[in-house]
Amino acid sequence: MTATVVTITSGKGGVGKTTATANLAAALATEGQKVVCIDADIGLRNLDVILGLENRIVYDLVDVIEGRCRLRQAMIRDKRLPELYLIPAAQTRDKSAVSPSDMVRLCNELRPEVDWILLDSPAGIERGFRNAIAPADIVLVVTNPEVSAVRDADRIIGLIEAEEKGPARLIINRLKPEMVRRGDMLDIDDVLELLAVELIGVVPDDEQVVVSANRGLPVAMDGNNQAGKAFKNIARRLLGHKVPFMDLEANKGFFDRLARFFRTTGE
Amino acid sequence: MPQWLDRLLGRQPPSAVQAKERLQLVLVHDRTNLSPAKLETLKDEIIEVISRHIDIDPQAVQIDVSRDGRQQRLIADIPLRPVRREE
Numbered sequence: 421m422t423a424t425v426v427t428i429t430s431g432k433g434g435v436g437k438t439t440a441t442a443n444l445a446a447a448l449a450t451e452g453q454k455v456v457c458i459d460a461d462i463g464l465r466n467l468d469v470i471l472g473l474e475n476r477i478v479y480d481l482v483d484v485i486e487g488r489c490r491l492r493q494a495m496i497r498d499k500r501l502p503e504l505y506l507i508p509a510a511q512t513r514d515k516s517a518v519s520p521s522d523m524v525r526l527c528n529e530l531r532p533e534v535d536w537i538l539l540d541s542p543a544g545i546e547r548g549f550r551n552a553i554a555p556a557d558i559v560l561v562v563t564n565p566e567v568s569a570v571r572d573a574d575r576i577i578g579l580i581e582a583e584e585k586g587p588a589r590l591i592i593n594r595l596k597p598e599m600v601r602r603g604d605m606l607d608i609d610d611v612l613e614l615l616a617v618e619l620i621g622v623v624p625d626d627e628q629v630v631v632s633a634n635r636g637l638p639v640a641m642d643g644n645n646q647a648g649k650a651f652k653n654i655a656r657r658l659l660g661h662k663v664p665f666m667d668l669e670a671n672k673g674f675f676d677r678l679a680r681f682f683r684t685t686g687e
Numbered sequence: 688m689p690q691w692l693d694r695l696l697g698r699q700p701p702s703a704v705q706a707k708e709r710l711q712l713v714l715v716h717d718r719t720n721l722s723p724a725k726l727e728t729l730k731d732e733i734i735e736v737i738s739r740h741i742d743i744d745p746q747a748v749q750i751d752v753s754r755d756g757r758q759q760r761l762i763a764d765i766p767l768r769p770v771r772r773e774e
């Protein structure tokens with residue numbers, strides 16, 4: 421086995437990187453892949469609670485890097501799926517405890533053991549981001565269809581190119597089809613035209629994401645729901661399958677626009 | 688909805704259209720470090736230099752940043768005045 425290292429990052433915080441990492445990991449593992457996800461957001465550990473593994477942490481990423489434990493010992497296995505593992509972030513340290521070359525070394529040690537290494541990056545353009553993209557073969561940028569998130573995504577995409585880790589691929593998360601329909605949210609084509617990157621998936625805004633987070637069970641493992649389906653599609657695209665994009669923008673036809681026109685002029 | 692129609696009816700364009708237009712400008716600035724004010728200065732200086740050598744109409748000069756994927760390009764359109772021969 422030689423793992424592909426996928427880093428999930430963003431410019432702005434809170435756009436859904438951890439949610440995406442947990443779900444892509446779960447979806448890939450469901451497809452029979454051996455997956456390790458690493459929480460590289462040191463000091464702001466979160467991937468463990470989203471995956472529901474917070475009570476099983478003994479060692480963390482910094483323990484591995486500083487040689488207090490072996491790599492195997494820090495890998496928590498998710499018992500609900502055959503081959504899904506988590507290496508949690510250290511909670512009491514900061515980003516300076518890890519360097520980009522530490523991350524490259526760690527991933528190289530893991531590569532022969534698994535199919536996929538998913539790295540959940542902190543937001544922003546500093547040390548934590550550099551740590552997370554150093555070992556990456558593929559970089560996924562998560563954004564929301566909002567002005568600040570798109571602007572910050574553009575910055576990070578530029579940095580990924582400058583670090584020769586590009587071209588980045590884009591996940592548009594939390595799209596609200598109803599707002600797009602009303603003309604109150606950037607649509608997929610707008611975002612792609614602005615950022616000029618390749619799209620790997622669109623995830624609708626879905627309350628189930630919060631419910632699943634409450635339970636510690638990623639939406640992709642939690643029955644039938646739109647967001648989970650969208651993450652499963654992204655996982656299958658990573659595996660090289662051609663999966664059509666979900667139709668999230670129904671009814672944007674002529675009559676719909678005509679109706680909207682008369683509605684707004686009547687006010 | 689075409690924007691001229693919105694304007695004709697005195698309505699604001701949809702907020703997503705405003706978002707896109709604003710982002711187009713902001714991203715060019717972020718990527719190039721070229722603010723609209725800097726672009727104006729650049730334009731004035733280009734006009735000055737070129738006017739030293741050839742006869743141009745400063746009003747007709749257009750300088751813009753065009754986007755081609757993730758690449759930006761500075762496009763200058765400088766119409767030249769025909770030479771007036773003095774007999």
Ligand SMILES: Nc1ncnc2c1ncn2[C@@H]1O[C@H](COP(=O)(O)OP(=O)(O)O)[C@@H](O)[C@H]1O
Pocket residue numbers: 430432433434435436437438439440466593594623624625626627629630633647
């Ligand atoms: N598709 C979605 N629909 C609804 N809520 C979402 C969605 N994706 C993320 N969220 C919510 O947004 C918040 C931030 O998500 P998170 O994955 O922690 O972002 P990040 O890791 O980028 O900081 C969380 O409360 C999460 O539940």
Ligand SMILES: [Mg+2]
Pocket residue numbers: 437438439461466541
């Ligand atoms: Mg996070």
